[in-house]
Amino acid sequence: MNWKIFIAGVVAGAAAGHVINHYLLEPKTISGDVILENVKEAFKQEGPIEGSWIQLKKQHYKKFAMDTFVYHGGITAIRDGERKQFEFIADATTGTVIDVYLA
Numbered sequence: 001m002n003w004k005i006f007i008a009g010v011v012a013g014a015a016a017g018h019v020i021n022h023y024l025l026e027p028k029t030i031s032g033d034v035i036l037e038n039v040k041e042a043f044k045q046e047g048p049i050e051g052s053w054i055q056l057k058k059q060h061y062k063k064f065a066m067d068t069f070v071y072h073g074g075i076t077a078i079r080d081g082e083r084k085q086f087e088f089i090a091d092a093t094t095g096t097v098i099d100v101y102l103a
Contacts, residue, residue, distance in 0.1 A: 030095040032056040032071045039088055039097060043075050050083065051076040058092045068093060074103060 036054040043049050054073035061070040069092040076085050085103040090096065 027093055029058065029069070029092040032058075032073070032092075035071055035090045035092075035095050036073055038095060039073065039075060039090065042097075043077050043086075047078055049075055049077045061089065061098075066098070070098065 032054045033056075036052055040049060040052050052073065052075045054071055056071070058069040058071060061068055070089050071092055072087065072089055074085060074087045076083060078084075086100055087103045088100045089098045091098055
């Protein structure tokens with residue numbers, strides 16, 4: 001057996017294992033920008049919005065049995081003739097909005 005071929009096969013197998021683990025098996029997260037656009041579209045259905053923001057750094061969130069990573073964001077919207085500021089928490093893995101509240 002040629003040791004150079006054996007070592008090359010081991011390195012190739014390790015690289016393939018890393019790629020499979022990193023890109024296929026680990027849970028993916030949704031971009032904060034995509035989540036913000038989805039939330040903005042939902043708010044626009046109820047009236048105009050004036051501004052929005054999102055923290056693009058995911059944060060750990062644990063409440064009761066829910067243990068996940070989330071994005072925090074906010075929307076400034078006109079509701080009932082007044083400017084109101086809402087904040088939201090969205091799951092980074094699914095994009096689901098977990099909570100919306102007045103700021």
